Every structure is written in C-alpha cells, then in structure tokens.
Amino acid sequence: MFLGLDADGVAHFTAMVAADSGLPGSAVNARAAAQMFGDNRAAIIAHARALLGWHAHNRFCARCGAPSQPMRGGAMRTCSNPDCATQHFPRVDPVVIMLAVDGDRCLLGRQAQFPPAMYSALAGFVEPGESIEEAVAREVAEEAGIGVANVRYVASQPWPFASSLMIGCIADATTTDVRIDPDELEDARWFSRAEVRDALRKEGPLKVPPSIALANTLLRHWA
Structure with missing residues (x-):
C-alpha cells in the first residue's frame, strides 16, 4: 500500500x-x-x-x-x-475526548483495564446527526452524570486503533455530583490543577496517559 x-x-x-x-x-x-x-x-x-x-x-x-x-x-x-x-474509501470515525472543568479542578475517569492509579479524559464516538458539542455533553452525562456547557475545541489527533479522529475539547461543568455508568467506567472523580500538574511531571499518586495521547495534550493545555 x-x-x-x-x-x-x-x-x-x-x-x-x-x-x-x-x-x-x-x-x-x-x-x-x-x-x-x-x-x-x-x-x-x-x-x-x-x-x-x-x-x-x-x-x-x-x-x-x-x-x-x-x-x-x-x-x-x-x-x-x-x-x-x-x-x-477508507473511513474515519469521529470521537470526542473532553475535560469537564469546574474552576480549579477537572473530571477524569478510569476503565478497569487501565494501569493502577491511571485516570484519563472521558471519550466517546460521535453519533450520526450529532454535533461535536452535543456529543461532548451526551458522553459526559452518560458516563459520569455531569452536565456541561460552553464546549471549546482544543486540538485533534488521528488514532488508528482502529481508525478514529480524536477531537479534543474542554467544557464547563454545570453540575458536580459524579454518578458513573459502571458499564463505561470503573471510577470518575474530580482532580485539582495541582494534582494534574504533579501527574504530568510524573510525581504524586495520580497517573495520566503518555504524551503521545491527546488526553495528555488536553491536561497540559488546562494545567
């Protein structure tokens, strides 16, 4: 090829x-x-x-x-x-990946297969007939029970596992009580900016995705 x-x-x-x-x-x-x-x-x-x-x-x-x-x-x-x-022709599947933020803290979640102590931005596929903003709001609500508004685009990344285009966004939380969907996440919680900065320096208990991942870019942008 x-x-x-x-x-x-x-x-x-x-x-x-x-x-x-x-x-x-x-x-x-x-x-x-x-x-x-x-x-x-x-x-x-x-x-x-x-x-x-x-x-x-x-x-x-x-x-x-x-x-x-x-x-x-x-x-x-x-x-x-x-x-x-x-x-x-080759297809590309759009996926939103996002940070819901509430002042000086952001929402991160983890799946059961993640390495110990690793948390990442929430993510999900865009559904047919749905805008990026609508997909962000739906996914955060479905996975963590959090409402969001004021969705802002930050960056994108091709993710060939299998063939996705990751669309990175940040959104303001309108609610803060976390209610996870156990079929999607093992846990989700709020982390302070200081905790995220420590994790990006590979310090402290929190682990975040490596620099190759768009989730890391979102965290760096926010932190």
Missing part, C-alpha cells in the same frame, strides 16, 4: 506481513513503536496502521457482498462484481 512521498520525494509503502516473516529486527506493537519516535515517523506509523487495518476488515463489498480489490496503491477498494463496481 502506498503511503505517500516524504519531503525529499522518497516514496513510502506499507505491507501486511507476519511477525515471524524473517525480516530483520523484531515485531513491535504499533502504540509502542509510535512512542519511540519524536518526529513524523510516528505519523507514518499511524497512517500505515490505519490503512492496513481498513483493508484487512473491508475485503468484501458492503453493497453486494462480492470480494473487493485494492486500487490506486491502496487508496481505495473496488467491488469485483462488474454489475456493482462500487468504489469504497
């Missing part, structure tokens, strides 16, 4: 191979690999991971069910049925 040209005009490609393919080096999880690089190679890894994942999960036409074939270097797939010939 063709990824594109770098600044020097060198073409970059990606391919799906087995971990024991005999290639030099060793297989590394894509998240771990992205954290090894501080330059644009992390973005190349994300692009490759998302593109390969899309091709692996879209081998058949969603319209008629016939096998589809990669075309244009992997930028699209075309149905092999000549009576259909539908063209399919």
Whole structure:
C-alpha cells in the first residue's frame, strides 16, 4: 500500500506481513513503536496502521457482498462484481475526548483495564446527526452524570486503533455530583490543577496517559 512521498520525494509503502516473516529486527506493537519516535515517523506509523487495518476488515463489498480489490496503491477498494463496481474509501470515525472543568479542578475517569492509579479524559464516538458539542455533553452525562456547557475545541489527533479522529475539547461543568455508568467506567472523580500538574511531571499518586495521547495534550493545555 502506498503511503505517500516524504519531503525529499522518497516514496513510502506499507505491507501486511507476519511477525515471524524473517525480516530483520523484531515485531513491535504499533502504540509502542509510535512512542519511540519524536518526529513524523510516528505519523507514518499511524497512517500505515490505519490503512492496513481498513483493508484487512473491508475485503468484501458492503453493497453486494462480492470480494473487493485494492486500487490506486491502496487508496481505495473496488467491488469485483462488474454489475456493482462500487468504489469504497477508507473511513474515519469521529470521537470526542473532553475535560469537564469546574474552576480549579477537572473530571477524569478510569476503565478497569487501565494501569493502577491511571485516570484519563472521558471519550466517546460521535453519533450520526450529532454535533461535536452535543456529543461532548451526551458522553459526559452518560458516563459520569455531569452536565456541561460552553464546549471549546482544543486540538485533534488521528488514532488508528482502529481508525478514529480524536477531537479534543474542554467544557464547563454545570453540575458536580459524579454518578458513573459502571458499564463505561470503573471510577470518575474530580482532580485539582495541582494534582494534574504533579501527574504530568510524573510525581504524586495520580497517573495520566503518555504524551503521545491527546488526553495528555488536553491536561497540559488546562494545567
């Protein structure tokens, strides 16, 4: 699959191979690999991971069910049925990730699979027919029982697990009593700005996501 040209005009490609393919080096999880690089190679890894994942999960036409074939270097797939010939393109799923803030504190939650003491910003997929602001308000209300207003966009990040676009926001809390949805979160609580600053310095009991994650960017922006 063709990824594109770098600044020097060198073409970059990606391919799906087995971990024991005999290639030099060793297989590394894509998240771990992205954290090894501080330059644009992390973005190349994300692009490759998302593109390969899309091709692996879209081998058949969603319209008629016939096998589809990669075309244009992997930028699209075309149905092999000549009576259909539908063209399919990689999709991106929008996800809101947000901090609800109340003065000098912010709301963070944790899922059961998180490492011990780690908390992060709440997040969820945008539903069809929903604005970003509406998605932020709905997700915070569903997961933690908190009402919010004055939603502000901060930053975005492609997240190729599987193929999401994370849309980072901050919103003002209009209520403060936390009532978690146990199907979504193990815990959610308010943390002070001082606690968040300590966590970003890797000090204190609170742990937060690494710098590669948009949640970390949101926390740094607020703190």
